[in-house]
Amino acid sequence: MNKEEIVTTVSEENIYKLNGRVPLKKAIPFGLQHVLAMFVANLAPVIIVCGAAVVRGSGEHLTSAEITSILQCAMFTAGIGTCMQLYPVWKIGSKLPIVMGVSFTFLGSLLVISTNPSLGYEGMIGAVILGGIFEGLVGLSAKYWKRFLTPVVSACVVIAIGLSLLSVGMDSWGGGSGVEDFGAWYHLLVGTFTLVVCLISHYRLKGIYKNLNILVGLIFGYLLSVILTVTGIAPMVDFSNIAETIHQIGYFSIPKLVFFTEHMPVFDLGAFFTIAIVFLVSAAETTGATTAVCKGALNRDIQMEELQGSLAVDGFSSAISGCFGCLPLTSFSQNVGLVTMTQVINRFTIFMGALILILASLFPPLGAFFQSLPQSVLGGCTVMMFGSIMYEGIKMLKDNTFDERTMIIVSLAFCIGVGVTQTSGNFFTYFPSVVGEIFNGNAVAGVFVVSLLLSLVLPEKKKGNENM
Secondary structure (H helix, E strand, C coil): CCCCCCCCCECHHHHHCCCCECCHHHHHHHHHHHHHHHHHHHHHHHHHHHHHCECCCCCCECCHHHHHHHHHHHHHHHHHHHHHHHCCECCECCCCCCCEEECCCCHHHHHHHHCCCCCHHHHHHHHHHHHHHHHHHHHHCHHHCHHHCCHHHHHHHHHHHHHHHHHHHHHHHCCCCCCCCCCCHHHHHHHHHHHHHHHHHHHHCCHHHHHHHHHHHHHHHHHHHHHHHHCCCCCCCCCHHHHHHHHHCCCCCCCCCHHHCCCCCCCCHHHHHHHHHHHHHHHHHHHHHHHHHHHHHCCCCCCHHHHHHHHHHHHHHHHHHHHCCCCCEEECHHHHHHHHHHCCCCHHHHHHHHHHHHHHHHCHHHHHHHHCCCHHHHHHHHHHHHHHHHHHHHHHHHCCCCCHHHHHHHHHHHHHHCHHHHCCCCCCCCCCHHHHHHHCCCHHHHHHHHHHHHHHHCCCCCHHHCCC
């Protein structure tokens, strides 16, 4: 079966093909599965950064209503960015089943900028807009630097993405990072129950329905959480956010451009340089994620137009997100794992998920309902997806020649790139703070830089010397 052939008829089997229409009764649940897999992770960085951000000049924090509006914009821009990936405009877009969402990679740098009273939230937004344009231009020029991203570098980056997400999945399983009742029995029970339902659904459901196992697990895990909450056994689901959202914003609201609010962006060169290098790291992550989709779902190498388009969307959609007062976007590894695990690659199906995100942004109570999904339910669903990304990276590594050079590149990339994130203290204490922000908590950045440098420096064995 050719997964990339153009199909004009409407068919259920088209969910396994890149192009073609799928009946709405099938496309909507598969699209919803993608939304639920990334929904909370898409909002979490906004809550963290905007909760700490100060208004430039005044030192005051953003109001809860303003943060709720920014959350609304996060859903809206994620949906727009996903549409751009699926259905390109000019060279901006990859035509691949990639879902965009707000990136965690930028947290450290954004907090530094947004909590600086002389820059504040407005300076951060200006830096996001400029940085997004910068990455977009880098993406469009990919043909000039793609040769430096050798197969071994791409494989290392994909494996590192999978590794970096393992703690995210387990944090969610335990109830969410930083919560007081982390690891409580009810979080572990719900997470385990959700994972078991996912596995049973995968093996017991027939045909295309078995690939809805993540959605089935989410539904049953959520129902168990509601039962535990209603019966007073455990506080799993908080419905108060829905009523609060309705009170603050109403039932319907159109996302606003930041230029029409009280927080006009401030374009500061220092803030831009602080964030520009992080956009390059994000580009490396997106390169790995896009490569994983091509290898794991389409069984082929990534094409230059796809890489250029994917990175262009990564950058320009981040600039659009900044124009709505929101944080940078990137390709979501959770959804890459979902695509490679289920093999559901149909663009129209994922487009339904993008529309659901946009609708959720227009109807704030709907977004608040999705936000009520307990972290432990997400953890039970996502651990398998995150592991599948690492598996795809290992498969990519298998295609390389296993010689001394590959051994050195892979060994040092992971020992240094991952190792610095696991030291007892701050490895980069005596470096400029921006260095620590990039590499101390981001194994992907370290693995990418080390593997790239070594692949450029270490000489390749000449073919004529292989048998000498």
